[in-house]
Amino acid sequence: MATAFQRMQEIMHTVTDLGAASAVLGWDQETYMPDGAVAGRAEQLATLSSLIHRFSTNDAARAVATEVLAESEILTDEQRRIAAVYAYDVQRATKLPADLVEESARVASYAQDAWKRAREASDFSIFQPLLEKTVDLKRREAELLGDAEHPYDNLIETYEPGMTVALLTPVFDQLREGTKNILAKIDPHQASVSDDVLYRSYPSDQQLAFAKEVVRTLGFDFNTGRVDLSAHPFCTNFGATDVRLTTRIRENDLRSCLFGLVHEAGHGMYEQGIGPSLWRTFAGQGASMGIHESQSLFWENVIARSEEFWSWCFPKLRDAFPHQVGDQTATSFFKAINSMKPSLNRVESDELTYNLHIILRFELERDLIAGTIEVRDVPELWNQKMRDSLGVIPPNDREGCLQDVHWSFGGIGYFPSYTLGKLYAAMEWNAMQAEMPDVRDRIANGEFDSIRTWLRDRIHAYGRTERPHEILHRVCGRTLTATDFLDYVGAKAARVYGF
Amino acid sequence: MATAFQRMQEIMHTVTDLGAASAVLGWDQETYMPDGAVAGRAEQLATLSSLIHRFSTNDAARAVATEVLAESEILTDEQRRIAAVYAYDVQRATKLPADLVEESARVASYAQDAWKRAREASDFSIFQPLLEKTVDLKRREAELLGDAEHPYDNLIETYEPGMTVALLTPVFDQLREGTKNILAKIDPHQASVSDDVLYRSYPSDQQLAFAKEVVRTLGFDFNTGRVDLSAHPFCTNFGATDVRLTTRIRENDLRSCLFGLVHEAGHGMYEQGIGPSLWRTFAGQGASMGIHESQSLFWENVIARSEEFWSWCFPKLRDAFPHQVGDQTATSFFKAINSMKPSLNRVESDELTYNLHIILRFELERDLIAGTIEVRDVPELWNQKMRDSLGVIPPNDREGCLQDVHWSFGGIGYFPSYTLGKLYAAMEWNAMQAEMPDVRDRIANGEFDSIRTWLRDRIHAYGRTERPHEILHRVCGRTLTATDFLDYVGAKAARVYGF
Incomplete structure (x- = not known):
């Protein structure tokens, strides 16, 4: 007779295999279908x-x-934790009726197609009816998931267990203020940094080859992963041994492919680092999207936008693109990729102003779910908030409220994860420097193994067996704060702009 | 309250969607995984x-x-036929226990990997243990499927309902004799046809672009299909609106990519032509693999290897590859691609000797399932039979018994379908010429719409609602015979070799 744990494992195998199949179909839809x-x-x-x-x-x-x-007594500590994750998921799923789940998947599939068409035509009205359906379904979902101070809390919970509007609001306020202060310090020096090197002509094939070589060196394992192209970069996985990254290439923007792929590889290395004892269990994923983003942003920003990284990588970039970057030095290039100024696109914005894009989305989602604003008003509200917080106005929907894929797959509640990821990453970076004092030298020498191993042993291997705040406490010894990030990004701004 | 038919539809939707998901995973495994x-x-x-x-x-x-x-009384004729297919499938599936099905899928997945590695290393011993497991599982399956004159009959039934060893044997005997007679007539003229044009250097990208343009013109719909590369060409589909073809390209063999893709497009157009009322039902597939192969071989051989086709297509080929085919005429090229002589590779063999490759596989499979030969003896038996029937001996396993993918996915019983496809295609061709007397002129003018429509209206649209012999009877008014094929291929040989 199988133990209850064994029977639970069997259920988890079926469900995770179906989840993997579903992810393959989703990947295919975005890449080749x-x-x-x-x-x-x-x-x-x-x-x-x-x-x-x-x-x-x-x-x-x-x-x-x-x-x-x-x-419970005959289980190991890890098995008990797996069982707890299982119980949490089953309880949460049980609150949602089957018809809602099925309808949500169907709408997401159509909505992704409508979003793509809307984006191509730069016309929000093509996407609007599907986004309305999505918001309706999400409101219903939030309601069914139970009592919460704010209905949006229940959607945030999907991506960041334990996080709420009430917890985020003061952190976002502190961030908004801190960002404005740093931008004010940058302002008089804005002209001292030129980033025009980024917008020269870089052939697609060479960009992709270079970016793949970089993520290979960082530690993304191509034996259990691969890279394809899609309209919006993403990372998905069908288990820890099959991790798919996508990127997009712009001939006249060096950042899109390279930093996009490093970002997704950060997600990918997290999935590849999940402990084998967690495979095909509900605990065999990242702890939360915030922790996940802390990994992607760690690699994208803390590592791949650091001065040390480019002291190692710039000669390689110059070998690949001698004509395009021949007039640059490692330092000037480091400054170019860290230029900070308000812009239209979240994915391509800088580390500092990025969070203002997130706060905008957070506010829109919060109010859409509360029902205090309507989907049809999104383009206007988007542009208004862009003007108020970033001082720029999108010339059209494509560059405005249609720029992100998330709403099209029903990912309302996801966006705060990006900023949480930045805050977590800055905290992890301080912890890493304390434990590995020569880490900056390692980066400058192109030695990334110890960094990946550090992250794997402390974060990746645990999967979902610990909740985000537990991981943060164990790894950093502290609770969430925006201070580490503001210190980190402020110091970088000072170095780049010389104030 | 839902009717029984509606409840049956729901079951079929679930099963066909799971089947589609499984097919996506299989496609991915062979292309990108x-x-x-x-x-x-x-x-x-x-x-x-x-x-x-x-x-x-x-x-x-x-x-x-x-x-x-x-x-039954309230159902349409088509609904009754769908219900009959459903009942047949459920009854057959019920005979196989769940553990056998699961184990077969698992072994197939590993076996495909082992086959690929064995093929690369040209070493049958890498594949042997997995093929032994496969044959054991297939023997058990044949036994469970019930009484039959020969246990192999039950496996043939999977691909060609109603077909048996007893029915095939005399047809194959007639074919073997007929083939030998034609080969004997060709022999004195063998030197009169040169096919060296096929083995010049054709850049991969251009080959693929040309082949894709050809299948687009024949009528394969790229809005509901696409083409990728794989080790072994195949066609799979995830419903009639998502049909995937693969091909392989050899720089020094013009046939592999072009005719391989036309072959798979023949399968693909069949799937794209299934009637919408059959989608997501068990009847929404080809009637049998033999009928399926009659479509792929119709397009590959009857159309794309005809003199009329090349009178239209050769100028296009010359535009694409002016240096490589500049010394050819439409007629010399037609002869080159129809040269007939015994060779090692089934896929790349000619229309005439192809069937000898099939008869060899038929005999091996029949005897493996009967248990009168062992898997470990396959390489030796393969080479022996190659020598006896074709007069050539493979220099290694890669070019011998490892050349086909079928055994690796458990497709024992499939091979006879290819030859049945040839026999059916010749019969269909005669029926088409009787109904469309100017069909050869149409081909010479590059007009393929009416041909595809003829096949769609008479064969594709019906899916599995008729059994192979019913389709044959309705479309051709006759039962299976090898005579049409031998007449057709004999006439072609006479034209090519001038006897």
Whole structure:
């Protein structure tokens, strides 16, 4: 007779395998699927979602959660933690009826297609009806997930367990103020940094080859992963041994492919570092999207936008693009990729003003879910908030409220994770420097193994067996703060702009 | 309250969506999946197979098959036919226990990887243990599927309902004799045809672009399909609106990419032509693999290897490859691609000797399943039979018994379909010429729409609602014969070799 833990494992295997299949279909949809297949793919994804939901919430799934508790004594600490993650997921899934789950998957599939078409046409109205359906479904979901101070809290919880509007608001206020202060210090020196090197002509094939070589060196394992192209860069995985990154290439913008891919590789190395004992369990994923973003942003910003990194990497860049960067030095290039000024695009914005893009999205999502604003007003509100917080106004929807993929797949509640990731990454960076005092020298020597290992041993390997605040406490010895990030980014701004 | 037919539809939607997901995972495994993902993918495919089997055989699935019979009066003729296909599939699946199905999927996933490695190393021993497991599983499957004159009949049934060793043997005997007779007529003229034009240097990118343009012109719809590369060309689909072809390119062999892709496009157009009322039902596939191959071989051989086709296409080929084919005429090129002589590789063999490759595989499979030969003896037997029937001996396993993918995915029983496809295609060609007397002129003018429409209206649209012999009877008015094919190929040989 199988133990309750074994029976729980079997359920988790079925559900995670279906989840992996669903992720493969999602990856394919964004990379290779022909246009005419949208409707069929939507049905397939809806069926998979529905089965995942069924197997996560049926009598057997619920019963085993209780039965595992009864045999708690014979379990290892890790097994108990896996069981706790299982119980949390089953309980949460049980609150959502099957028809809602199936409908959400179907709408997401159509919405992603509509978003792509809307983006191409730069016309929000193409996407609007699908976003309205998405918001309606998300409101219903927030309501069903139970009491919370703010209904949006229940959607944030999906991506960042334990995080709330009330906890985020003061942190975002501090960030907004700190950002404005640093921008004010930069302002008189703005002309001292030129980033025009980034916008010269870089052939696509060479960009991709260079970016792939960089992420290979950082430690992304191509034996258990690969890179493809898509409209919006993402990382997905079908288990720790099959991690897919995508990037996009712009001939006249060196940042998009390179930093986009390093970012996604940060996610990818997290998934590749999940401990094998967690594979095919509900704990075999990143702890939260905030912790996930702390990994991608750690590699993208803390490492790959550091002066030490470019003292190592610039000669390689010069070898690859002698004509384009021949007039640069490692230092001038470091400054160019860290120029800080308000701009239109979140993904391509700098480390400092990035958070203002997030706060804008946070406010819109919060108010859409509260029902105090309407989907049809999003383009106008977006532009208004862009003007108020960043001082720039998108000339069209494509460069405005259609720039992000997230709403199209129903990822409302995700955006705060990016800023949390920045705050976590700055805290992790301080912890790493304390434990590895020569880490800057290692970066300058192109030695990344010890950095990846440090992150893997302290964060990746744990999967979801610890909650975000537990990880933060164990690794950094502290609770969430924006101070580390503001100190870090302020110091970088001072170095770049010489104030 | 839903009718039994509606409940049956729901079951079929779940099962076909899971089947589509499984097919996406299989496609990905052969095209893009990183090497390190093999084990995880095997588990995912096993889980999907197991669920497909469960949903096809559980109490609800079996009950509804009976209940639909009871409401037969309120159903349309097509609905009754869909219900009959459903009942057939459920009954057949019910004979196979879940553990066998799951194990077969898992072994297939590992075996495909082992086959690839064995092929690269040209070493059958790498593949042997997995092929032994595969044959054991197939023997068990044949036994469980019930009484048959020959256990191999039950495996042929999977691909060609109603076909048996007893029915095939005399047809194959006639073919073997007919082939030998034609080869004997060719022999004195063998030197009159040179095919060296095929083995000049054709850059990969240009080959692929040319082949894609050809299949686009023939009528393969790229809005609901696409083309990728894989070790072995195949066609798979995730519904009629998402059909994936693969091909392989050899710089020094013009045939591999072009004719391989036309072949797969023939399969693909069949799937794209399935009637919408059959989508997401068990009848929404090709009628049998033999009928399927009749479509791929119709396009590859009857159309794309005809003299009329090249009178239209040769100028285009010359535009694409002026240096390589500049010394050719449409006629000399037509002869080159129809040169007939015994060779090592099934896929690249000519129309005439191709069937000898099939008969060899048929005999090996038949005897492996009967248990009268052992897997370890396959390389030796293969080479022996090659010598006896074709007069050539493979220099190594890669060019011998490792050349085909089929055994690696458990496709034992499939090979006879290819030859059946040739026989069916010749019969269909005669029927088409009778109904469309100017069809050869149409080909010479590059007008393929009416040909594709003829095939779609008479064959594709019906899916599995008719059995192979019913289709043959309705379309050709006759039962299976090798005579049409031998007449067709004999006439072509006479034209090519001038006897």
